[in-house]
Amino acid sequence: MATQPSTEVVEQPSGKHRVVVIGSGFGGLFGTKALRHADVEVTMVAKTTHHLFQPLLYQVATGILSQGEIAPPTREILAGQRNAQVLLGEVSAIDLAAHTVTSTVLGRSTITPYDSLIVAAGAGQSYFGNDRFAEFAPGMKSIDDALELRGRIFGAFELAEIGASRGENVDHLLTFVVVGAGPTGVEMAGQIAELAHRTLKKDFRAINSRHARVILVDAAPQVLPPFGRKLGEKTRSELEKLGVEVVLGAMVTDVDERGIAMQFKDGRVERIDSVTKIWAAGVAANPLGRTLSEQTGAPLDRAGRIAVNPDLTLPGHPEVFVVGDMIALDNLPGVAQVAIQGAKYAAKEIDRRLRSKPSLGPFTYFDKGSMAIISRFRAVALIGRFRFTGLIAWLMWLALHLIYITGFKNRLTALLHWFVSFIGRGRSERTTTEQQIFARSALGRLKHGAADLVSDPGAYDAARALLETTRRAELEERAAEEARLTDSGVRGVRVEHQVG
Numbered sequence: 081m082a083t084q085p086s087t088e089v090v091e092q093p094s095g096k097h098r099v100v101v102i103g104s105g106f107g108g109l110f111g112t113k114a115l116r117h118a119d120v121e122v123t124m125v126a127k128t129t130h131h132l133f134q135p136l137l138y139q140v141a142t143g144i145l146s147q148g149e150i151a152p153p154t155r156e157i158l159a160g161q162r163n164a165q166v167l168l169g170e171v172s173a174i175d176l177a178a179h180t181v182t183s184t185v186l187g188r189s190t191i192t193p194y195d196s197l198i199v200a201a202g203a204g205q206s207y208f209g210n211d212r213f214a215e216f217a218p219g220m221k222s223i224d225d226a227l228e229l230r231g232r233i234f235g236a237f238e239l240a241e242i243g244a245s246r247g248e249n250v251d252h253l254l255t256f257v258v259v260g261a262g263p264t265g266v267e268m269a270g271q272i273a274e275l276a277h278r279t280l281k282k283d284f285r286a287i288n289s290r291h292a293r294v295i296l297v298d299a300a301p302q303v304l305p306p307f308g309r310k311l312g313e314k315t316r317s318e319l320e321k322l323g324v325e326v327v328l329g330a331m332v333t334d335v336d337e338r339g340i341a342m343q344f345k346d347g348r349v350e351r352i353d354s355v356t357k358i359w360a361a362g363v364a365a366n367p368l369g370r371t372l373s374e375q376t377g378a379p380l381d382r383a384g385r386i387a388v389n390p391d392l393t394l395p396g397h398p399e400v401f402v403v404g405d406m407i408a409l410d411n412l413p414g415v416a417q418v419a420i421q422g423a424k425y426a427a428k429e430i431d432r433r434l435r436s437k438p439s440l441g442p443f444t445y446f447d448k449g450s451m452a453i454i455s456r457f458r459a460v461a462l463i464g465r466f467r468f469t470g471l472i473a474w475l476m477w478l479a480l481h482l483i484y485i486t487g488f489k490n491r492l493t494a495l496l497h498w499f500v501s502f503i504g505r506g507r508s509e510r511t512t513t514e515q516q517i518f519a520r521s522a523l524g525r526l527k528h529g530a531a532d533l534v535s536d537p538g539a540y541d542a543a544r545a546l547l548e549t550t551r552r553a554e555l556e557e558r559a560a561e562e563a564r565l566t567d568s569g570v571r572g573v574r575v576e577h578q579v580g
């Protein structure tokens with residue numbers, strides 16, 4: 081049987097203005113939702129089926145929250161929005177001349193035409209050119225990352241228990257290194273310290289979890305540089321009170337299975353033996369920025385972010401908006417509010433154009449402030465000129481995150497889990513599986529990832545058709561035999577066998 085083509089072109093039958101949104105993160109979801117009253121057909125193309133609340137990934141990694149609480153299904157969120165549909169697929173090409181987006185899932189490609197496009201594909205982890213570090217020091221960008229880290233963190237304590245009961249040295253298993261002292265690194269280091277000193281302290285027999293070392297390393301001379309010197313100092317001293325060792329001015333030069341090497345400004349090189357390393361150091365904008373840059377001439381900065389016009393469109397392409405972590409505009413930070421506000425602005429602008437209303441003018445960002453949690457009841461917040469620390473900042477963090485977690489049931493269960501972890505000592509989500517670490521690594525070694533594990537769509541259809549033909553012939557033959565037995569009167573007639 082001939083192999084079927086695995087590329088499909090999706091046309092909108094309604095004849096309405098077609099908006100394609102790439103990504104289901106903060107930009108993608110809020111942009112799509114902002115178009116709910118517009119006279120358009122929206123297609124959100126995203127490579128995951130969920131909307132991810134990245135700021136709480138570290139709580140999934142350390143067993144406080146489940147992945148479902150921070151990653152509700154996009155289809156469910158948009159179920160009531162009649163003008164929106166969701167298409168699963170990783171966008172591999174954007175053709176600005178043809179106005180199409182090509183996305184692929186497990187070898188099946190879809191070409192989706194658009195009249196307006198909002199690109200909100202976010203950013204990934206950057207290992208500053210040392211991608212081989214990723215295998216030994218996972219980043220913190222996706223649910224897969226968080227679950228792998230959960231497996232590695234809790235797994236290290238388990239292996240240490242086995243080793244210690246045999247009298248082996250387990251220091252390398254009980255040493256956790258977090259690379260990058262930005263908000264994510266601070267949050268991870270604080271949580272691992274809490275795990276070791278509070279949550280796990282009664283759970284083991286051969287090891288004392290409180291002896292675990294948590295080391296936060298950064299090449300910068302201070303913790304949380306964007307929060308300013310004062311809050312950086314405060315955060316550092318709070319971390320040290322929790323038992324975290326803060327190593328600043330140290331650039332990580334190598335990472336392998338057994339540990340990391342770091343170099344100080346004076347040239348000194350030190351090595352830390354550690355099985356569990358977490359990379360929270362750098363970000364690189366989504367590679368789709370490069371294809372947009374090549375087609376428009378818009379430059380990319382060092383982090384791969386594309387320079388956009390003040391109204392977030394691309395040069396020569398007023399129908400294409402780029403928002404969130406992918407853009408370089410006025411030194412805007414890579415935070416959720418930049419993506420949310422940018423996407424809402426783009427949606428509004430599309431709607432106004434369709435209604436022949438004047439343009440909104442340049443995009444302006446309203447800075448609502450920044451926060452980082454250090455541990456339970458301790459956080460720092462910078463809102464305008466005002467600095468908050470300790471319990472007040474922590475309560476502000478709690479309120480804000482509850483507001484922004486999507487979905488009522490997620491808010492309720494997150495609150496319950498926070499109660500368990502912050503008031504009590506427990507963590508409700510400590511389950512880990514071998515798949516989290518080993519299956520992921522195995523997939524990573526396949527040339528085309530998961531696509532290598534499924535047959536190509538044409539081959540699958542051909543195999544199924546052959547199976548159906550064979551099975552049908554078998555069934556027909558059996559039915560004919562049954563009928564023959566009945567019609568010939570043979571069925572039920574005992575045949576006497578003569579013995580001897």
Ligand SMILES: Cc1cc2nc3c(=O)[nH]c(=O)nc-3n(C[C@H](O)[C@H](O)[C@H](O)COP(=O)(O)OP(=O)(O)OC[C@H]3O[C@@H](n4cnc5c(N)ncnc54)[C@H](O)[C@@H]3O)c2cc1C
Pocket residue numbers: 102103104105106107108125126127128132134135136137138169170171172200201202203220221263264366368403404405406414415416417419451
């Ligand atoms: C661990 C962590 C903690 C953070 N904490 C905070 C915080 O406390 N406060 C704050 O304001 N910000 C925080 N941020 C930053 C914030 O999450 C980002 O700035 C924000 O998510 C950017 O939104 P976005 O829409 O640009 O990208 P994202 O939210 O990353 O969304 C990108 C979307 O695009 C999809 N995608 C990517 N590539 C493709 C493709 N080729 N095809 C199809 N879909 C694709 C992804 O699956 C995703 O759905 C944090 C980030 C991380 C990683």
